[in-house]
Amino acid sequence: MVFNMFGALGVLLATQSPGDLDYRCRDNLRSWFVGRVTQQTALDKMKPLLSDARVDVSARIPGQEAGEFHLLQDGRVTAFKRDVPLLHAEQVPESEILKLARRRPRDAAR
Numbered sequence: 001m002v003f004n005m006f007g008a009l010g011v012l013l014a015t016q017s018p019g020d021l022d023y024r025c026r027d028n029l030r031s032w033f034v035g036r037v038t039q040q041t042a043l044d045k046m047k048p049l050l051s052d053a054r055v056d057v058s059a060r061i062p063g064q065e066a067g068e069f070h071l072l073q074d075g076r077v078t079a080f081k082r083d084v085p086l087l088h089a090e091q092v093p094e095s096e097i098l099k100l101a102r103r104r105p106r107d108a109a110r
Helices: 023-027 040-045 046-050 094-102 105-109
Strands: 004-005 008-012 031-034 068-075 077-082
Touching: 040 046, 046 105
Parallel strands: none
Antiparallel strands: 004 008, 031 068, 068 077
16 A cells, blocks of 8 residues: 655555565665464564663553554554544555656645
């Protein structure tokens, strides 16, 4: 999902295996919404991500219910629950992503 607000471009990546994201990619991601992860292998792969948090949430993640998440951002951890989806998710074709990326900031309001 691509966001183009206030002249900035943001990307939302959604995966069921965050530990499988390349480490160089993970270093460029600033915010993580982590839902329930129950497989130990996946949790082990997430250790570098979780180690940046000031609070250890690794024991809480496997027991989260549907709609429960932890926001990990700049070392902070915020637990929250959402009953209604926060975003309407839809796939964006690559051609549309490239078109949005080429737009100048002043064009963003159009």
